[in-house]
Amino acid sequence: MRVGIIGSGRMGSALATALREKGGFDVTVTDKEGHKTELLRSRGIAVSTNNSECVSQNDVAILAVKPADINSLLDEISGASEGKLIISIAAGIKLKLLQSKMPRAKIVRVMPNTPLMVGAGAAAYSLGKKAKEEDAKLVEQIFSSAGICLPVDEKLLDAVTGLSGCGPAFFYLFVDGMVEQAVELGLDRATALKLAAQTAIGAGKMLLEAELSPQDLIKMVASPGGATEEGLKVLDKKNLKKTIAKAVKAAAKKSKQLGKTN
Template sequence: MLRDRKIGVIGGGKMGGALIDGMISRGLVQPSAVTVSDTLAERREELKARCGVTVTADNRIAVRDADLVILAVKPQNMAEVLAELAHDLTARPVIVSIAAGISTAFIEGSCPAPLRVIRVMPNTPAMVGAGATALTRGRNATAEDLALGREIFAAVGMTVEVEEGLMDVVTGLSGSGPAYAFLFIEALTEAGVDLGLAPETALGLASQTLLGAAKLCLQGEKSPAELRAMVTSPGGTTLEGLKALNAGGFRETVVAAVAAATERSRELGKARR
């Protein structure tokens, strides 16, 4: 679906760059079909050298003649970018936004044309092709437009479709989720070091353990609870570790963290409307 389309990317930062890398490495697009705009000259030159794409400092040039526009800008910059492009964006290109908290209605209302908007919530593991991305479509976007968005983000991980009203929950769960996982890895590593392991050994063991556990969950053959039970023998070491986690309110704390991040996403979204 993407192969014959021209793509304009506004913002060549970490996530924008990851998407460009993913699309090109998977053969979804040719570098010559992609134009990226970014305010930083060094970033433009790095993208041009690494990916072979066309680069510019002018957002209007990036979207000109584009069949698909990816808005990979920070949420606080979205209103300014949309105002700049108000008369350049038309009903023809599909607009894909990865800005957290920015609704499809906000983007649709920024331009006189009936924009076809796909709102996306990716996460940082997309940078290594292991992202978790949720997508939803605006009132003018078609099922085909949504499929196009899923094709893009499937190049950097897994994708799911959700109702727009649940995007804040996605933000709290998978958008912020990598930070929770990194904190857990930090804690596991710290424990290993405190008990005598070398830092690099402890970090490697902790990281690989979470990676392997996640792969087992994604196989879908057993639930997380069943997988946990497989590791937990009566009177064994794992049971003692789990008792300590439960005594510290581990499960309740994680649930509270997701709820707090979700509420903050809602607050930020309201402030930007």
């Protein structure tokens, strides 16, 4: 399976590396400015400077450009898109716009996140009108090579953006606060970061595998009158849960706005 990725930015390069190293795909990336050519080739990834050829010469093309650049890109590759499976990971860009620019392409929108760099991504996808069940399976195969990939209705992709697309940054901020205080309490930064990061990994695995709700898992840790309960009182007093909810809502709203401006 040959996959072309248009865009050699952070997400495009990370996805290319994951597909090559973890999925075993033949991958080509367009790097028009040549900034990452040497790095990509060192990873066994072919590099092109022609976006239309990247579409026409591969079985699948993934559009990994910024939302502001999507219109000019679609105009450039439209002629090469007929019959192709085109996957867009541009936040907020609707299937309607993509299909209007590439009327004979099979189009899928995907919202991935940056942990795919380490094979632990969370992605959700929505099929365009011309995409079939076999296309859905191929999308799942591609993105599952670097984590999980789940189907959702397109109207929910902005919510996915706020939740898992932007969510890693929210976790990093939380961990950063934990580490800073641990350092003040005497731990060296490297040790504190490893302990906090592993705690985040373990908590995630518990959520996925223990078949218990977040509230049930909190109760497992927070013994009455104990240290965890004391810390939770501080977080509750600052309305942390509501603040996190507002952050997800704000990010989802911004994703929706980005779609309206393109």
